[in-house]
Amino acid sequence: MKYYSTNKNTFPVSLNEAVIKGLASDKGLFMPEKIKKFDPSFFKTIDKLSFQEIAFEVAKKIFGDDVEESKLEEIVYDTLSFDCPVELVKENIWSLELFHGPTLAFKDVGARFMARLLKFFLGENQKQVNVLVATSGDTGSAVANGFLGVDGIHVYVLYPKGKVSAIQESQFTTLEKNITALEIDGVFDDCQHLVKTAFLDKELNEKMALTSANSINVARFLPQAFYYFNAYARLKEKGALNGKYLVVSVPSGNFGNLTAGLFAREMGLPVEQFIAANNANDIVFEYLETGNYNPRSSVETLANAMDVGDPSNFARILDLYGNSHSTISEIIKGYWYSDEEIREIVKRVYDQTGYLCDPHGACGFQALKEFLSEHQTGVFLETAHPAKFTETVESIVGKGNVPLPEKLAEFMKGEKQSISLGKGFEGFKDFLLKR
Ligand SMILES: *Cc1c(COP(=O)(O)O)cnc(C)c1O
Secondary structure, three states, X not given: OXXXXXXXXXXXXXXXXXXXXXXXXXXXXXXXXOOOOOOOHHHHOHHHOOHHHHHHHHHHHHHOOOOOHHHHHHHHHHHOOOOOOEEEEEOOEEEEEOOOOOOOEOHHHXXXXXXXXXXXXXXXXXXXXXXXEEOOOHHHHHHHHHHOOXXXXXXXXXXXXXXXXXXXXXXXXXXXXXXXXXXEOOOHHHHHHHHHHHHHOHHHHHHOEEEEOOOOXXXXXXXXXXXXXXXXXXXXHOOOOOOOEEEEEEEOOOOHHHXXXXXXXXXXXXXXXXXXXXXXXXXXXXXXXXXXXXXXXOOOOOOHHHOOOOOOOHHHXXXXXXXXXXXXHHHEEEEEOOHHHHHHHHHHHHHHHOOOOOHHHHHHHHHHHHHOOOOEEEEEEEOEOHHHHHHHHHHHHOOOOOOOOHHHHHHHHOOOOOEEXXXXXXXXXXXXXXX
C-alpha cells in the first residue's frame, strides 16, 4: 500500500519509505491510501479472540500488503508482551488501562511496534541507523525502551537538564546497550531544535543514517488502533455492551492516539462517539465548537503530556474527513479541564470509587461522565500509570497513596549514565560525528 502526504505536494511512497523518513518531503504527514474494512461479522465473535489475536487481524488489514504474514505476526506478538485490560470504575464507565507496558504509558505500544518494523525494513542492509528523539519526559522513555536491544539501531535521547522528573530520567538514562542519553543544558525546545537541525544538516546525513521516532511516524500511530478493538472485545465479553452504543474518551495532546481510534472506526469498529478530552490547551476544543483552528504556544498544566499548542496529528483528522467541520464535530465532541478541575476530579473519583486516575486519564473520565447517556457504555483511555506523576497525584490524594509499581522501582535502582552537552548545534554535530 502507498502512503500519501497530507500536503499532497509530493508523490506517495511505500510503507518502508514512510517509516524510515517519518515526515513527507513536503512536510506533510503520511496517510495510507486505503483503509480496509472488517466484515461486520468479525465483531459478532471478536470477544472470543485474545488481545494479541485481535491485534494481528488489525495489523494484517493495515500492514498486510507490505509485510509478510509470519513476520507481521512475530512483530505483533513481540510488541504486545503485556495486556491492555478494561476495568469498571463506576456504573457504565470503564477505564482502558494502557499502562501495563515497560514504561507504564500507552506510547509503549507504538514505540515497540515501530522499533520492530524499522528493524525489519532495515533487513540485511547492515548499515547502522541512528534514531534521534527529543523528549520532555514520556516520549524518551517509551522510545528508548521500545528500541532497547534492537540490533542495528542506536537511539540518542535528548532531554533538558533538570526539567524531567527523577522517575522519567531513570527510564532512559539507566538502560545502556544501544541507548545514549544526552543531557542538554537548555529547555525542551532547544532539544527539539537540535534534532530538527540535525535532520537538515547535509554533512551529518551523508555520514550517518538518521531517523526520528516521534508520533508523526505511521509505524508509531497506526498500531495504537489495536487496543481500541480490544476494548470493544473485552467490554462485549463482560456483557457491558448489550444493545448499548460505545463512546470512547481520549485524553489528547498531539492527537495521535485519537486519530488511531478514528482509523479503527473507519475500519468498521462500532464506536458511536469519540470524545477529545483536553487540559487548558483547548485549541481543538475551540475548533470543534467554532470551526476556527488557531494554533498557539502551549501552556503548562498538571497533565503535561497534553501540553500541545499545535497538535501535529490534527492534519490527519482534517484529511480523513475532507476538511469537513460538520463531520468532524459530529464524530468528536470536545471537553477541557483546568488544573484546578483536574485536581478535583482525581480526588473525587478516588474518594468515591477507590480508582486512582493519573492527571491525563482524569480528563478522559470526566468528559465521559458529562457526555454519557443511559443508552451508552463509555470507556476512557487511562494513558499512564498515576505513579508516573507521583508528586502531583500524592499532592491530591495524600502521601503514601500512590503505590510505586515494581517496574518503576527497578528503573530507579539503575545507575544514571548520561552525557552533558550544550545547546549549540556544532557541539552536538561534533559529538555525533565522533561516535
Ligand atoms: C503522549 C500522552 C498523551 C497524549 O497523547 P497524544 O497521542 O499526543 O494525543 C496523553 N497522556 C499521556 C500520559 C501521554 O504520555
